[in-house]
Amino acid sequence: MPNVKVYIHFVWSTKDRVPFLNTKDLRLKVWQHIRENAQKKGVFVDFVNGYSDHCHCLISLGVDQTIQKIMQLIKGESSFWINKNKLTSEKFEWQDEYFAVSVSESLLEKVRDYIRNQEEHHKRKTFQEETEEFILKFRFERFKG
Incomplete structure (x- = not known):
């Protein structure tokens, strides 16, 4: 039986x-x-x-799971559930795009803390500002000589 530990921050x-x-x-x-839904489908959600x-969402991928399948399952089903239960006044939808990055075991606690503190974090910085900073940082790190 394979033993796989691949953590992805979505x-x-x-x-x-x-x-x-x-x-x-x-x-x-x-x-x-x-x-709960992920657990029923055999997806291990470490933190959300x-x-x-x-x-x-911090997820540990299983042997036969792919990033695309996980996102399809989580986003599609949760959006359906939100609308079925009329939890929002308008039709709820997730954006098609998503971000996914692997996480080293040595950084798991740091990523958990970051995800845990979203309420406090976004009192200081919007998701849009954070996304733009990340993209600029990623491009700089990737292309600096």
Whole structure:
């Protein structure tokens, strides 16, 4: 039996970054649902949290799981569940795009802390500002001589 430990930090936003998840109570319901549904489907969600317009999820991939399948399962099912239960006043949608990056075991606790502190973090910086900074940093790191 294979023993695989591949951690991926996923981030995705609501369609057009609309702050659909505008209350802490609603966010907690959605994060709990994502965790429970993933568990039923054999997906190990290590940590999940986010803010009004996005979600962070730390997942350990299984042997036969792919990034695409995991995202399809989590985003598609959770969006269906939110709409079925009429948790938002308008039709809820996640944006098609997402971000995924592997996480070294030595950094797991740091990533968990970052995901855990989303409420506090986004009092100082919007998701848009954070995304733009990350893209600039990534490009700089990637292309610096």
